[in-house]
Amino acid sequence: MEINVELLKWQQEVFNDTTRFKVVAAGRRCGKSRLAAWAMIVRALSVPKCTIFYLAPTQQQARDIMWSVLEDLAEHVITHKHVNNMQFTLLNGSKISLKGADRPDTLRGVSLEYLVIDEYADVKPQVWEEILRPALADRKGDCLFIGTPKGRNHFYDLYLYADKGEDDHFKAWHFTSYDNETLDPEEINMAKKSMSSYAFRQEFMSSFEALGSEIFKEEWVKFDKEEPKIGDYYIAIDLAGFTDNSSTGKRNTRLDNTAISVVKVNEDGWFIKDIIYGRWTLEETANKIFNAVDKYKPISVGIERGIAKQAVMSPLTDLMKRRSRFFRVEELTHGNKNKTDRVVWALQGRFENGYVTVNKGEWNSEFLDQLFQFPNPLVHDDLVDSLAYIDQLAKVSYHMDWLDDEDDYQPLDILAGY
Numbered sequence: 001m002e003i004n005v006e007l008l009k010w011q012q013e014v015f016n017d018t019t020r021f022k023v024v025a026a027g028r029r030c031g032k033s034r035l036a037a038w039a040m041i042v043r044a045l046s047v048p049k050c051t052i053f054y055l056a057p058t059q060q061q062a063r064d065i066m067w068s069v070l071e072d073l074a075e076h077v078i079t080h081k082h083v084n085n086m087q088f089t090l091l092n093g094s095k096i097s098l099k100g101a102d103r104p105d106t107l108r109g110v111s112l113e114y115l116v117i118d119e120y121a122d123v124k125p126q127v128w129e130e131i132l133r134p135a136l137a138d139r140k141g142d143c144l145f146i147g148t149p150k151g152r153n154h155f156y157d158l159y160l161y162a163d164k165g166e167d168d169h170f171k172a173w174h175f176t177s178y179d180n181e182t183l184d185p186e187e188i189n190m191a192k193k194s195m196s197s198y199a200f201r202q203e204f205m206s207s208f209e210a211l212g213s214e215i216f217k218e219e220w221v222k223f224d225k226e227e228p229k230i231g232d233y234y235i236a237i238d239l240a241g242f243t244d245n246s247s248t249g250k251r252n253t254r255l256d257n258t259a260i261s262v263v264k265v266n267e268d269g270w271f272i273k274d275i276i277y278g279r280w281t282l283e284e285t286a287n288k289i290f291n292a293v294d295k296y297k298p299i300s301v302g303i304e305r306g307i308a309k310q311a312v313m314s315p316l317t318d319l320m321k322r323r324s325r326f327f328r329v330e331e332l333t334h335g336n337k338n339k340t341d342r343v344v345w346a347l348q349g350r351f352e353n354g355y356v357t358v359n360k361g362e363w364n365s366e367f368l369d370q371l372f373q374f375p376n377p378l379v380h381d382d383l384v385d386s387l388a389y390i391d392q393l394a395k396v397s398y399h400m401d402w403l404d405d406e407d408d409y410q411p412l413d414i415l416a417g418y
Contacts (some may be wrong), residue, residue, distance in 0.1 A: 059100030269355030
């Protein structure tokens with residue numbers, strides 16, 4: 001039979017897409033649940049006697065979010081409703097069951113045609129990976145992941161994986177509450193006035209940012225493409241573990257990056273010329289460091305003390321010999337401070353008082369993301385950490401005002417000059 005499927009513009013875009021695994025990050029009141037309901041109803045009616053699951057973090061949430069929505073939209077095609085086991089049976093024999101991830105044993109032993117996981121950020125990833133993904137295998141079923149972000153957790157990892165476009169079976173979408181054209185924008189604007197900026201960005205703007213401490217504020221950051229003519233370059237390196245050339249097929253987005261900060265320093269402050277970062281092999285890391293030094297010819301180069309420094313010095317020294325370009329590497333230390341104190345000591349005052357200027361580049365987004373959320377443990381801080389090490393390297397000769405008036409300058413020692 002024909003049913004009248006009514007969807008918002010953004011819902012139509014996701015609904016009409018044929019990708020097998022869809023990942024949708026959307027703000028509150030955006031229409032995620034209605035999209036999920038229509039997707040399940042249409043799939044259930046298209047495949048007779050199939051099984052479809054709707055999964056929420058708890059069974060009570062599944063009931064609260066989806067029961068009345070399905071009851072309303074599928075009213076004319078429902079033949080049986082089982083409140084106790086939270087199940088609808090449609091006129092072609094297909095069943096839609098509402099489940100809670102807090103009861104994983106009730107999810108086993110089924111063959112699924114379609115699956116919706118709602119608020120995936122609150123669902124343990126093992127439920128998907130160990131129970132539900134295998135349940136889709138024999139029928140080659142599809143899955144729709146929907147939810148509002150809650151920092152940088154497994155939902156964020158999945159969204160990034162789908163958004164990269166490297167796997168044709170996954171696709172990601174991002175929508176804010178403003179994308180719901182039936183929701184009054186003024187209502188959202190009113191909520192913005194009474195909420196913290198972080199809460200508003202997460203709940204309404206569907207931001208994946210983690211809760212930070214506002215040690216560094218956005219208004220402190222100033223950009224300038226024009227590099228100061230006077231000054232000396234310094235390079236500080238924060239080394240991470242080195243990647244393996246062998247392909248294990250294992251994906252790990254939690255790994256740290258090696259970061260190489262290139263900063264020009266003068267009496268007016270720091271000009272961050274570039275921050276080179278990535279996950280590289282030992283040889284690649286040595287090459288990145290050597291090429292940065294060869295290009296910028298810094299006054300000083302520093303690498304964080306540790307096993308990683310010892311490892312990279314051998315290939316780095318070999319490069320110096322082969323290319324006849326030698327430079328001394330300073331050993332950077334923590335100075336008996338924890339990372340937060342060390343970074344705050346080196347950077348907060350400089351940024352707040354306008355002594356740091358940022359050159360525009362592709363690295364800006366990653367750097368600023370880390371800076372504004374430092375020291376949240378859910379967010380990498382490699383770029384920020386490498387920049388803070390510049391404080392140990394940079395040495396600027398500051399002149400004194402009394403030297404400007406040569407008439408008043410009387411050296412105590414003619415030979416020494418002071």
